Amino acid sequence: MGTASKKTLRIGVDVGGTNTDGVVLDLSRGSSLDKSILAWHKAPTTTNPSLGINDAITTMFQTANISPDQVASVTIGTTHFVNAVVERDATRLSRVAVLRLCGPFSKYAPPCIDWPEDMRDLILGHYALLKGGLEVDGFLISDINETEIRAQCALIREKGIRSVVVNGVFSPIDTIERQEERAAAIVRAEIPGCDVVCSKEVANLGFLERENAAILNASILAFARKTIRSFQEPIKRLGLDCPVFITQNDGTILSGDMAARLPIRTFSSGPTNSMRGAAFLVQNELDEAMMVVDIGGTTTDVGLLLANGFPRQQAAYSDLAGVRMNFSCPDVKSIGLGGGSIVRNGETLTVGPDSVGYKLTEAALVFGGKECLTATDCAVLADSTLEIGDRALVKGSLDEEGIAKYKAVVKQKLEKIIDTMKTSPEDLPVLLVGGGAIIAPDELKGASKVLKPKWSGVANAIGAAIARVSAVVDTVKSTESKTTQQILEEICQDAIERAVVNGASRPTAKVVEMDILPLPYIANKSRFTVRAAGDLDYSRTDFATLHFGDSSEAEVQMDEYEKTARRAEKKTKPEPKEEVDIDSYRPTVKDRVWYINEIDLDWITIGCYILGTGGGGSPYQYMLKLREMLRRGDVVRVVSPDDLPDDAAVATTGHAGSPTVGIEKLGGDEMTEAQVELYKVCDQQPTHIISVEIGGGNGLQSMIVGASTNMNLPAVDGDWMGRAYPTKWQTTPVVFNERSPIWSPVSMTDGNGNVVIVPTATSDLQVERILRAALSTLGSAVGCADPPVSGAETKRWSVENTISQSWRIGRAVAKARKSNRVDHVAETILQECGGPEAGQVLWKGKIVGVHRTLRNGHVYGECVIEGADVIDNDAAADKQPVQKKDTSTAQPQFQGRIKIPFKNENIAAIKISQEVVNGEIVQTEGEVLGIVPDLITVIDAQNGEAIGTPEYRYGLLVIVLGITASERWTSERGIEIGGPKSFDMNHLTYKPLGKFVKPLSVIDEFNVST
Template sequence: MGSTVESGRKMLRIGVDVGGTNTDGVVLDPSRALDPDKGIIAWHKAPTTTNPSLGISDAITTCFRNAGVRPDQVASVTIGTTHFVNAVVERDAARLSRVAVLRLCGPFSRHAPPCVDWPADMRELVLGHCALLRGGLEVDGFLIADIDEREIREQCAAIRDKGIRSVVVNGVFSPIDTVERQEERAAAIVRAEIPGCDVVCSKEVANLGFLERENAAILNASILAFARKTIRSFQEPIKRLGLDCPVFITQNDGTILSSEMATRLPIRTFSSGPTNSMRGAAFLVQGELNEAMMVVDIGGTTTDVGLLLANGFPRQQAAHSDLAGVRMNFSCPDVKSIGLGGGSIVRNGETLTVGPDSVSYKISDALVFGGSILTASDCAVLTDSTVEIGDRELVKGALDEEGIAKYKAVVKHKLEKIIDTMKTSPQDIPVILVGGGAVIVPDDLCLKGASKVFKPKWPLSSIANSIGAALSRVGVVTDSVKSTASKTTQQILEEICHDAIERAVANGASRPTTKVVEMDVLPLPYIANMSRFIVRAAGDLDYSRTDFATAHFEEPSEAEVQMDEYEKTAHRSVKKTTQPEPKEDVDIDSYRPTVKNRVWYINETDLEWITIGCYILGTGGGGSPYQYKLRLKQMLQKGDVVRVVNPDDLPDDAAVATAGHAGSPTVGIEKLGGDEMTEAQVELYKVCDEQPTHIISVEIGGGNGLQSMIVGASTNMDLPAVDGDWMGRAYPTKWQTTPVVFNERSPIWSPVAMTDGNGNVVIVPKATSDLQVERILRASLSTMGSAVGCADPPVTGAETKRWAVENTISLSWRIGREVYRSRKSNRVDSVAEAILDAVGGPEAGQVLWKGKIVGVERTLRNGHVYGECIIEGADVVDDDAVDKTQPALSKPSSAGQPQFQGRIKIPFKNENIAAIKVSQSVVDGKTVETEGEVLGLVPDLITVIDAQNGEAIGTPEYRYGLLVIVLGITASERWTSERGIEIGGPKSFDMDHLTYKPLGKFVKPSSVIDEFNVSA
């Protein structure tokens, strides 16, 4: 394809997408975007070459030759590539450098060292040195400690001796550090001590989330040397072609990086391919559409679906992403894939199926190309006379009219299912079909859920990724925590938005086109007058500027040559692997936990299952137990012994201590725990006469569910944990515990000790009530960093047996085992029912709702986050075929009808309070919400799980579009007395208009110790 170009205009943009299979190139004139050919001057598609520079050169050269383009007409070249992410996924020792990590953390995070959650082979390949140093900030900007230049220099000497040339500096709350600039100061010292080394400040790579940001920074540092060589190879063909223009690299969110910036932050390119396709698709329907749209990119084997928001950016994944077994908080587009493509194998048996298996790159095996396998491409030729693929004569008679109808029905169902999964509201949304395999979808196909279906003509639809690369924008994202004590939230937001726009302009955006496209304000629980502000600004590239760097072609420096030689030597003995090391496969049916003489010795398998169960029992609150699982795992690997005993076995005169963590979940993801939990116990027993013999968690829900095992197994405690807790779930306040419900002595929670792990201790020797204890501790919490360990006075064994919710560690284990079983057997569609079996069967709980989150509201009151989550009923089972009990033709689209019709709302105060059916009507022009049937209500447990994997979803993680299942579990009988309902029921959450009615009958959790005990 090509046309002659006017001379004398430097307006043309080149986009090249270097994919794993094909390298696509395009030359376009954006001033002609509304022309029938969309301003596409020329295009080229060819298999990706081993040397990417050859493919880039071939793509551009071919386009130039076909369209008569001259180098002086080109304004920019933008390249999208999978090379950097492939280096990580393939664990290629030749492309990954060893990295040293310097943490500025003070006494925190020591129990979760760098790369603690990485696959062992990946950790061995990349991590060369680590040190935990003075430094770090609290959430309010107050210093944990200042950096110590002397100890940084000492670590530099050790790094230098190991020959490591890539260093990561990661400080606690560094993304909000604009005053102390600890990471920058430490980086300057490292550069002075190790001349020519690469230093990566974590705050430049990602935002809040300490471990995840550090992981991203380490991966980024590891591929820096390879990135320089690769980007230099990209620039070489640009030089040969005589192009005098800037070269950009596309990044994950649809914006661009300069070549220079990409050599510093190559990780930002990791998931740019799907984003390029989405933005290219939007360009192809420009003038016809100006709203959010679903982009369906159909390839040879899979179909990738993403949502391009009205602001022009793809919807991002939830808080965390995973790459090669490494967990990161790096921004990546939310893209889901199904096994549907041009090479999908079609089988016409009792039920016609399409995929998910495919002939893949062996497309010559398809009938239309002379092969013997019926594929979707063959069916496309049969269903549409305009499709020009292969030899039409070869597919005649492959399907009769009924078979063709079945094929259309199956493709329709698959696309409708994935589109519905990705939608963020029940309203219909425009759908754009692109990709080389888009021809398999008939032009006349109507899709339920789509307000309109766009199918750009071939070949433009097949090169959407390179079009998107050429048209990428300039963007900036800011993520900060600010005090709202002296300024209103709106004033602060306006300042941050102005700063984001100025930063985008400084990075190359044209001022007239730059605007704020996304903003979010998240109040921080338990922290007075503090909120988290996230703002994104973006604009078109300003081509009138002359300060963009053109391609540089300097030879590698002496330091880089030395580093390359070192890397070859350092990794000579390390083999390249393409898959993570296999984890030990647990046979669930034959697995038996170690229980000897009625003591349960926890191992890593038990820990994994208990962690899953704890978060589900957290009813949306309690914070993620992830970091505490890592800590316990480290303890087990060091040889620490974690013991759990049955409450029935406690001597009446036992002294049972209580362990619990208090604070904001936002602080917990950044300031990882130190020794505050054990320090609180030590400080308490300086004023308590009685020493503990056992320990119990204050709540089983969330991160606190693991605290009794962590503290109990600590060297200076050595206490068995009790299989139980004081809530049976998670509650937002300390007085919502079963000892307070029983009210046999009051206050029960004094004396109490609270420590922050940084040398600050609060002791409350006496209080007038448990409510007053709560108020005193909350008042101190914010000045102690909003993350503390608490220790409560011991109660007797006899009291524990009367008051505790029994066997809740066992219950967590059983819940986690069923989630694990569902995943392993690929039966996540029945995970909810499996969880209910674990808690006691249909008597003990119910599936209250299945659907999609379509609305979330949050506000901060008295230190707690209040809000509501709205869930639209929907079919959440990710089946990949039409109902196999019916002929495919007779039920083409009704298989996806949701069992749960309408909407429910879940009000929450840190934890979920209720599940209530709601309806909406319009009265006098205003939308009025009416509450209907109450499906579940505290003290019963209302818990929300991810329908795709069975994991719990905490209230901070609620977001639009998540497919969820809502479970109701009957509360322990400890809570269903009149006083229990008063303390833990709707009245305690200011919902006096609701009356508690048990959703089932409580079934006492079955003890793991009773079932698996082996006596000596």
């Protein structure tokens, strides 16, 4: 048929909660938007999405006289799957069984341990911890046991569960043993027709988070197949012979069959589509970062669109309906403001957060509704040029004063959330998109310009139509026989090839993101993460269409969903979490013994990671373990070092290894086993226990091991570091040097039956070297036990009251969040550490560079932070009066850049300047803002959480705190062992940040004598 039949048209459809939007693009017509956008459509979403898609495409075909044989692809964005989870809809969520391939590990963190209780009860139907799993170096923890798996399948069959998740330790790097795939084959054979999800297909490294994502994915599989079939039905009915794609979270596409297997990847695609569509609409106007404000019927979503056309991503973990996951999602904040927001004009005028949502065209006065006044009604009243509905129907609903109030409220809400998302004080272009953009003003504070481009109402559909194809490789590789650069080049090529296999055209496929993370304590191993993306190759004819196998299931129509989707009695709602009155809360301290509960544990966990100064590993998995111990009735006791008898025998416990191993191979019994093995060769039995370091995951170990049934020891409120340090000889007993070596005999166990005992050694440095040599052989994650010291020595040597200090820091963070004052969280933390004389805010800004390298088992590197306005002024308007922000003094002290060198932990904060010399960037060091042994800690400016050195990444908004070190470290020998020279920074001299203030003991403050 000549040129007319050439497939050049792309159809994008976004099926939202309120509206279904459609667009037809022909990018072969050049860059002019008027030429490339042939048709668009917006209509209320139908409960049966098939009808809405059919109507959208049919209408656009008629409008632009389009023939089906011109269409190259249809790409659909949808919120259906994420809504099923958020709404806890039992009609759309299946029960799931989980088979873990983990050997003796992870038993203290069973599946769904960190889920809201109602979600866990709704979805988790069965789980089992089985043999299997890999170490980080690829060696087996153990092989899978087929008989064991078959026995579990019989139990799953009996329970009538048809969705199964298989999750193996380090499965994302398992390319040889293929344990998950082998186990999945057994399950399919034993339970014919069931859905089996291998966790490695869903997400990358991060055991619990990957498992969480796999479970949610498995739970919505049946519903996803039905929904995607309903998407494809109108395509076939309309005679379109082209592939159907679904958009995923990162602005790229999935084939229909892939989306039916991995629907979870579509969860956050709506905001991404809008942002990508927005970039397309202004492609010839802007070449800088911009704020995209997507105003729908119910909510406003705001995200930062980077200059490369992709949205800024969230940090390492994302949260959906209270479930923590580890796949990439756009960093978007939402508020309850949209075209359907209900407006109430009482003593004060309010707009939202409740909304008429998808009923807008029925409920709004301007459309003849009688129910309530909406934001759309008010927008029509305020702007006589708007041609929406019948203006006469809304006349008189608000007087001039009311209209002015309405405009002020909407303007203030938008300005506040834009300010929250900004990364610097400078004004940014703000791009308004979405069907509700009509309610937004033409000028906003903080915006260099406000753009409302033509077709902005269907930006989400445009984003779907132009979505690209991507692939991600996340793996651990040995750098022993090849250079890091050689390996990176190979992985980049692999990522590009995978993108091409997924459907990208080879000429356009390129690497868009890469990261290298050397693994501490593991010889010659690094983690590589590479993402490649490219334009869809429309010359391909091999795009798969969906094959559902069971023809009887294919007969099921979506009208079933139409009948049940809004059936309220079928949905469960999350139980409201009991609010803690932080100001009046008192911990349980009786007769100078502090009995830890879950509230205390939450706060201590937050504080431990902040005191980790970037190292020590996240305490998250250990918090989960200790929380489960508390829930089963174990008693966790903490006592003051002041109350120790001089002849007490205080044991030391600690975990050693790589934090990267810790996110995959969750702890077993290695910590308590190390203590048991030590006391087989050590005559003196312990009476108390103390953690080697308070920073990071080790900060909880004295309480975990102490409360275990075979130890039953009170934990001492203190530790041997007051922070985290990378080596065992950097401890206060070694500083005091009253006997040497302190740390022998010592034991080390891997939790899998392997034990190392060092009966004696010539020095504490030699103990360190011996243990490090064995560490990688034992999987780079071990429990250690050190011989007891006396109560008198503990009182002289320990950094006192550090569990109390962690508790107070965590309480400060919790209080800041609850009161919507995270903007002051840094100052509040410092107040808990002794006030202005004991520390200071060293810097506020955005991470703009991270470099890492592995030397002698430790990760060395530096993080560069550019000064920026990171204040989150997100005080809810309905809780606090609106105050004008003073920008005249917007953090003038944080101008320029600093660097934070680290060796597992942060070493210093140093001002730097950069200049180009002979074509190369030369960095010059300036003022030292803080340096070890003082604590240099980095927290997330948005929530007050600590950010560890493995989590440093470009774009994070951070606050750098300096906290003065304990006087245990500020002697000449202490500075020698824990100061700059111990980190090979001989050119720097320690200068204290301030005056050390001993942490206030929780036991002293809250004790009740009986």
